[in-house]
Amino acid sequence: MERHGLATYLIGFVLAVVLTAIPFWLVATHALPPQRLLLVIGIAAVLQVLVHLRFFLHLNFTTTPKENLLALVFTALLIFIMVGGSFWIMFDLHQRMMS
Amino acid sequence: MFGKLTIEALPLYSAIAAGGAAVTVGGALLVAIVLTWLKAWKYLWTDWLTSVDHKRIGVMYIVLALIMLLRGFVDAIMMRAQQATALDAGGYLPPEHFDQIFSSHGTIMIFFMAMPFMTGLINLIMPLQIGTRDVAFPWLNAVSLWLSAAGAGLVMVSLVIGKFSTAGWTGYPPYSGIDYNPGVGVDYWIWAILISGVGSTMSGINFIVTILKRRAPGMTLMRMTPFTWTALCASVLMAFAFPAITVACGLLALDRLFGMHFFTNAHGGNMMNYANLFWIWGHPEVYILILPAFGIFSEVVATFSKKRLFGYESLVYATAAIAILSFTVWLHHFFTMGSSANVNAFFGVTTMVIAVPTGVKVFNWLLTMYRGRIDFHPSMMWSIGFMVTFVIGGMTGVLLAIPPADFLMHNTTFLVAHFHNMIIPGVLFGYLAGYMFWFPKAFGFELNRGWGLASFWCWLIGFYLAFMPLYLLGLKGMPRRMETYNDPTWQPYLMVAAAGAVVVLFGIASMVMQLYVSIRDRRLTADRTGDPFDGRTLEWSTSSPPPPYNFAVIPTVSDREPFLVAKKDGTAYQRPASYTPISIPSNTPAGVVLGIFAFVLGFAIIWHIWWLVAVSAIVMFTTVITRSSDDHAEFTLSAGEVKRIEDERFRELGRRA
Amino acid sequence: MSVMHLSEHEREELETREQRALGFWLYLMGDAVIFALLFATYAIMIPGTAGGPTGKQLFNLNNAALETALLLVSSLTFGFASLSVQAGNRKAVLGWLGVTFVLGAGFIFLELREFAGLIAQGAGPDRSGFLSAFFTLVGTHGVHVSMGLLWIVILGAQVAVKGLTAPVASRLFRLGLFWHFLDIAWVGIFSIVYLPGLL
Ligand code: HEM
Ligand SMILES: [Cu+2]
Numbered sequence: 007m008e009r010h011g012l013a014t015y016l017i018g019f020v021l022a023v024v025l026t027a028i029p030f031w032l033v034a035t036h037a038l039p040p041q042r043l044l045l046v047i048g049i050a051a052v053l054q055v056l057v058h059l060r061f062f063l064h065l066n067f068t069t070t071p072k073e074n075l076l077a078l079v080f081t082a083l084l085i086f087i088m089v090g091g092s093f094w095i096m097f098d099l100h101q102r103m104m105s
Numbered sequence: 106m107f108g109k110l111t112i113e114a115l116p117l118y119s120a121i122a123a124g125g126a127a128v129t130v131g132g133a134l135l136v137a138i139v140l141t142w143l144k145a146w147k148y149l150w151t152d153w154l155t156s157v158d159h160k161r162i163g164v165m166y167i168v169l170a171l172i173m174l175l176r177g178f179v180d181a182i183m184m185r186a187q188q189a190t191a192l193d194a195g196g197y198l199p200p201e202h203f204d205q206i207f208s209s210h211g212t213i214m215i216f217f218m219a220m221p222f223m224t225g226l227i228n229l230i231m232p233l234q235i236g237t238r239d240v241a242f243p244w245l246n247a248v249s250l251w252l253s254a255a256g257a258g259l260v261m262v263s264l265v266i267g268k269f270s271t272a273g274w275t276g277y278p279p280y281s282g283i284d285y286n287p288g289v290g291v292d293y294w295i296w297a298i299l300i301s302g303v304g305s306t307m308s309g310i311n312f313i314v315t316i317l318k319r320r321a322p323g324m325t326l327m328r329m330t331p332f333t334w335t336a337l338c339a340s341v342l343m344a345f346a347f348p349a350i351t352v353a354c355g356l357l358a359l360d361r362l363f364g365m366h367f368f369t370n371a372h373g374g375n376m377m378n379y380a381n382l383f384w385i386w387g388h389p390e391v392y393i394l395i396l397p398a399f400g401i402f403s404e405v406v407a408t409f410s411k412k413r414l415f416g417y418e419s420l421v422y423a424t425a426a427i428a429i430l431s432f433t434v435w436l437h438h439f440f441t442m443g444s445s446a447n448v449n450a451f452f453g454v455t456t457m458v459i460a461v462p463t464g465v466k467v468f469n470w471l472l473t474m475y476r477g478r479i480d481f482h483p484s485m486m487w488s489i490g491f492m493v494t495f496v497i498g499g500m501t502g503v504l505l506a507i508p509p510a511d512f513l514m515h516n517t518t519f520l521v522a523h524f525h526n527m528i529i530p531g532v533l534f535g536y537l538a539g540y541m542f543w544f545p546k547a548f549g550f551e552l553n554r555g556w557g558l559a560s561f562w563c564w565l566i567g568f569y570l571a572f573m574p575l576y577l578l579g580l581k582g583m584p585r586r587m588e589t590y591n592d593p594t595w596q597p598y599l600m601v602a603a604a605g606a607v608v609v610l611f612g613i614a615s616m617v618m619q620l621y622v623s624i625r626d627r628r629l630t631a632d633r634t635g636d637p638f639d640g641r642t643l644e645w646s647t648s649s650p651p652p653p654y655n656f657a658v659i660p661t662v663s664d665r666e667p668f669l670v671a672k673k674d675g676t677a678y679q680r681p682a683s684y685t686p687i688s689i690p691s692n693t694p695a696g697v698v699l700g701i702f703a704f705v706l707g708f709a710i711i712w713h714i715w716w717l718v719a720v721s722a723i724v725m726f727t728t729v730i731t732r733s734s735d736d737h738a739e740f741t742l743s744a745g746e747v748k749r750i751e752d753e754r755f756r757e758l759g760r761r762a
Numbered sequence: 763m764s765v766m767h768l769s770e771h772e773r774e775e776l777e778t779r780e781q782r783a784l785g786f787w788l789y790l791m792g793d794a795v796i797f798a799l800l801f802a803t804y805a806i807m808i809p810g811t812a813g814g815p816t817g818k819q820l821f822n823l824n825n826a827a828l829e830t831a832l833l834l835v836s837s838l839t840f841g842f843a844s845l846s847v848q849a850g851n852r853k854a855v856l857g858w859l860g861v862t863f864v865l866g867a868g869f870i871f872l873e874l875r876e877f878a879g880l881i882a883q884g885a886g887p888d889r890s891g892f893l894s895a896f897f898t899l900v901g902t903h904g905v906h907v908s909m910g911l912l913w914i915v916i917l918g919a920q921v922a923v924k925g926l927t928a929p930v931a932s933r934l935f936r937l938g939l940f941w942h943f944l945d946i947a948w949v950g951i952f953s954i955v956y957l958p959g960l961l
Contacts, residue, residue: 015841022834026952030827033957040961051953055946062837062942071780073317074787081791084345085798087432088385092378092802095436098448099377100809241781310788318781344788348795356803356898365887365894366810367803373810373891378803385799688774730916736929 018061025054108713109289114267122202126265155692157243158653159228162250164547166225167540169254173217176261178613180210182606185571189603191589192596203588204271205290209260211274212294216301217257219394219528222536224253224308227336227397230543231312233644233651234330236321236660241314243690244732249304249311251700256301258704259711263293267711270294273586275383276357278368278376283361289711292361295354296707302347302354309343312336321643323662327421330642330665331414334421335400338428339393346389346432353382362710377442384435392431394528396424398535399466402488405538406470408638409485410477416469417665423462423469430459440511449508456506460499467492482638483557487538490565491530498526501576519579522572529568537564537616545637549649550627556619563612570605574598633757641666646677648754654687654742657751678758684747690739695732699725779932786936790943793906797947800899801954810891817896817959820885822876826956829872830948833907836865837945844938847931852921855934859918862941866911873904900955903947910944913937 029047032038038046059065065075116122140146153161183206187196198206232240240246263269270290272281281291316337320329329337356367357379366372368379407414414420436444436452470492479485501523505511514520537560545551578598583590623630636645646668647655658681664670671677702721709717732738808817843858877897880886887897917937920930 012842012845015838015845018841019834019838022837026830026834026949029953029957030823030830033960034823043961044958047953047957051949054949058837058942058946058949062841062945063939071784073784077784077788077791080341081345081794084432085795088349088795089798089802091433091435092381092385092799092806095381095444095448096375096378096806098445099443102443102445242785306792310785310792313788314781314785318777318784344792345795348792349799352796352799352803359887359894359898363887365898366812366891367807367894367898369891371812372889373807373812373814375807375810375891378806382799382803685770733933734916734920736924736927 014061014064018057021057021061022054025050025057106714108709108715110266110712110714114289116265116268119199119202121198122264129261129264151692154697155247155694157239157247157690157692157696159232159240159243159246160547160651162246163225163227163229166221166228166250166253169250169257170218170222170225170536173213173221173257175613177210177213177218178609180206180213182603182610184210185599185603185606188587188590188599189596191587191599192593193591194589196589198588200588201268201271204273204586205269207586208270208273208290208294209263212270212297213257213260214528215274215390215394216298217253217260219532219536220301220305221253221257222540223339223394223397223532224249224305226401226536226539226543227308227312227339229547230539230644231333231336232315232319233546233647233655234333234642235316235319235324236643236656236662237315237319238655238659238687239690240311241319242311244693244696244738245307246311247693247696248699249308251696252304252307252703253301255700255704255707256297256304259293259297259300259707262708263290267293275387276354277383278357278360278379279370279374281357282369283364284369292358292711295358295361296711299351299354299358300703300707302351305343306347306351309340309345309347312340313344316340321660321662324667327418328662328665328667330400331403331417331420331424332397332400335396335398335403335424338424339396342389342393342396342428342431346386346393349382349386350390353379353386356382377439380439380442381435384438385432387438388435389431391527392427394532395535396427398491398532398539399424401535401539401542402470402491403466403473404642405482405484405488405542406473408542408640409480409482409488410474411480411639412473412477413666414469415472415475416465419465420469423465426462427459430455430462434459437506437511440508441515446508453506453508457503460503460506463499467496480638481558482541483552483554483561484538484542486558486561487534487541490561491534491538494526494530494534494565494568498523498530501526514579516584517579518575518583518585521585522575522579525568525572525575529564529572534564537561542638543644544623545630545632546635546644546649546651548627549632550623551630551632551637553619553622553626553630556615556622560612560615560619563608563615567605567608567610567612570608571602572605574601574605633760636668641669643668646671648757652750652754653689654747657681657684657687657747678755680751680755684744684751686741686744687747688739688741693732693738695728698728702728775928779928782932782936783939786939790939793943794947797899797902797950800895800902801950804895804899804955807891807895810895812890812892814890814893815883815885816892817955818961820880821956821959823956823960825872825876826952829869830952832865832869832872833945833948836862836869837942839865840938840941844934847926847934850926852926855921855926856918859914859921863911863914863918866907866914870904870907870911873900877901896955900951903944903951906940906944906947910937910941913940 029043029050032043032046059078064070065078067075116126140149153165156162183198184203187198187203190196228240228246232238260269267289270276270281270286270293272286272291272294276291276294279285316329316333356365359365360367360369360374366374368374368376370376403414403420434452434456436448437456440449440452470488501519505514505520505523541552541557575598578595581595583592583595632649635647635649635651637649638645643660643662646660660667668677702724706718706721706725709715709721839858839861843855843862846854846858880893885893887894914937917930917933920933924930
């Protein structure tokens with residue numbers, strides 16, 4: 007296992023704080039219309055997940071074993087299929103049956 | 106003190122139920138008595154139950170599977186007897202009981218027959234094929250085994266204490282919810298599945314790491330055997346699909362235990378999401394079962410045709426393609442739920458697409474046989490029977506993938522015929538081929554061929570008799586899961602189906618005879634070389650049964666069929682100049698203890714015995730913590746010890762020459 | 763570190779550690795699928811309030827923010843513990859594990875208080891499908907954090923008794939993966955449950 011310096015954790019922490027503060031602050035002040043706010047929340051969340059993966063779980067393209075990266079990409083794909091498919095199926099049903 | 110458990114839970118209300126309970130208890134007692142009489146308890150405990158050796162774990166999985174096959178088959182023949190005689194409320198089973206039987210039959214066959222059979226075969230053979238000494242996590246492997254056994258135990262106990270689910274193997278709510286099913290049956294089903302499901306998830310992870318990280322030097326991915334490839338793909342599906350059924354059954358359990366409303370009729374529940382979650386797991390599950398069987402067929406066909414597998418690459422890519430596509434078709438199990446045409450069409454098309462790589466494989470096997478010198482060993486017969494029969498099932502499957510056709514056939518016996526047509530030749534024949542092929546590897550003597558062939562022909566003919574009529578009945582509109590019916594034109598078909606089940610019974614009896622005869626004659630058919638069938642891959646290069654460390658020296662691989670090449674080059678069976686010490690994981694009771702308390706935990710939750718839930722959970726935690734804090738969970742076999750075992754092996758080899 | 767000049771024994775140990783790391787990573791991926799499906803179920807059930815309270819009426823932004831802060835800081839302090847493992851500083855490891863534990867326990871306390879408050883006002887998990895999904899999703903994360911706390915205690919004890927031996931360090935590494943993973947799951951929870959619920 008290679009060494010991860012203090013700096014990595016601190017950078018990650020600061021980025022995570024910023025990416026958390028923005029959506030919380032926007033929700034607290036209702037500074038944007040809901041649709042756009044949702045978009046910001048979503049983007050901040052995705053970015054923050056990437057920040058955690060990079061700075062706390064130390065994933066990168068040089069030292070992380072390729073099996074681990076492959077597993078992560080595969081999981082992301084499966085989550086996309088399962089969650090996306092569930093939404094498509096269930097919201098479609100919802101529209102046809104409940105409204 | 107005992108929660109919902111009272112004396113009422115004993116099945117004294119009906120002679121048939123009491124008979125089932127008596128057979129279960131009597132069978133368990135009989136085994137215990139025989140073991141005591143043979144003074145075999147200690148041997149059983151030290152050499153088997155506490156073992157973490159992948160070969161022994163594999164054998165125990167297969168024993169579990171064969172026992173559960175018997176139980177599942179008893180259910181099947183009872184249903185066939187009922188339906189053959191059930192015209193106008195005839196028959197001998199009350200509806201309640203019939204419903205339990207189809208539920209337990211389906212649950213057992215999928216979760217406690219097919220899954221353990223597959224996991225057992227992979228355990229037994231895959232590490233040998235990739236040239237390693239054990240799986241990546243040996244004691245976790247034992248835990249997986251005992252969790253599966255705990256689940257199977259719960260299903261068996263439901264025969265004696267309480268009742269089993271009547272909600273089918275799929276357990277659809279709201280019927281399986283607490284409002285319509287206040288008894289313990291559905292809980293037995295849920296906890297049997299949840300507990301064994303954890304075991305399957307861990308097996309999947311264990312196999313993936315083993316295959317990716319522990320291959321012998323030189324064995325690139327494209328030099329792995331077809332069986333190892335299919336095991337890898339099936340393991341990926343196990344690790345990633347089982348979470349879905351854990352969620353589905355877990356949420357159903359929350360509904361039932363704490364009055365939540367995930368799938369209830371009222372209070373904002375959404376029962377359709379259950380079907381969605383269940384089948385996100387359910388479709389990959391059929392490929393979890395069938396891919397390793399495809400791998401077995403590939404090995405068997407190549408070995409007994411004495412030819413290299415035709416189109417290895419295409420087979421590998423087809424397997425991988427199936428593995429991924431299998432996550433994109435799940436809605437075909439509920440076309441009729443009311444989705445719009447777009448949704449149904451999408452999933453119909455993906456379903457048809459997945460048939461393509463499967464079709465590719467059939468050509469792989471056929472072309473491997475083409476111009477081969479075929480030895481009609483029983484394993485080869487299972488494979489040929491599979492190819493012919495499976496194609497029929499595949500075609501009816503593509504038919505069902507067309508949503509408008511499925512609207513007509515859904516929930517009829519046409520569907521029952523279709524999935525048995527896939528799963529009996531595709532899955533079960535494959536595992537039986539593997540069982541008869543690798544049996545000598547596990548035990549050092551061959552299985553009797555004659556009884557094996559008898560078993561094959563009975564199963565094949567019995568299968569056609571039992572299920573072809575169901576296709577016709579389905580077209581005539583007979584729904585599945587019928588306890589009684591009033592259309593007299595159905596009865597002749599059901600009688601033929603019952604006759605088919607009887608022929609299958611002869612097939613099973615032949616398997617029992619085969620085992621008996623083979624054990625009796627074991628000296629005549631002893632496998633002294635470890636290579637009875639002129640094998641091609643590494644598992645045949647070691648002795649039968651292999652030593653605890655599998656390979657005294659880890660082989661170096663430079664071909665897809667390394668052992669065949671070594672035999673040709675004359676480099677097979679070479680003795681190394683010297684041996685080195687080998688470290689081997691020590692046996693541990695932790696696995697079996699965890700299994701026992703997982704069983705107790707499940708039982709206690711089912712009957713709401715909360716103090717027992719707490720006790721067993723604490724015991725399980727303590728066991729896991731103790732064992733996983735142990736830094737010295739292995740012992741070392743000295744070089745001298747290894748030499749002694751290997752000398753013995755080479756003496757045996759010499760004796761034959 | 764090159765694999766070349768390792769002894770047989772050291773190589774075996776390295777391989778074991780790599781296998782465990784991959785195995786644990788795969789477990790986390792499976793867990794991620796579980797969370798993903800719980801998230802999907804939650805989203806599907808948002809309309810299923812059955813005339814009961816909605817997220818907007820129930821959620822408290824300050825509480826969610828505080829929970830988020832505790833968990834995020836605990837990720838950082840666990841990072842410090844990992845750095846101390848590399849530095850071979852046993853006391854520091856124990857100290858940072860202790861701080862992480864306190865932060866995690868604080869998080870669990872806030873969550874339980876929130877749950878108790880909801881149940882007291884009649885908005886328990888049996889009130890509606892929506893609330894069932896809410897309690898189950900957030901509760902599953904909470905159970906994971908509690909397991910993490912238990913694990914911190916166990917490994918803390920091992921560090922104290924056995925010292926930072928290779929097996930203990932390798933276990934701490936996996937605990938770290940687990941702890942950081944839970945923070946990622948929490949990012950999902952505040953981004954899908956609390957913030958949109960309060961719009
Ligand atoms: C020769 C052996 C077998 C016979 C005679 C047989 C017979 C039956 C019968 C009569 C049913 C009920 C059909 C209905 O609902 O009308 C059934 C259902 C089922 N069988 Fe089999 N079966 C056999 C083998 C298997 C095997 C090997 C598997 C799986 C590995 C299997 C899996 C199932 C499943 C999943 C169901 C559905 C249960 C349900 O409705 O919930 N069966 N089988
Ligand atoms: Cu399917």
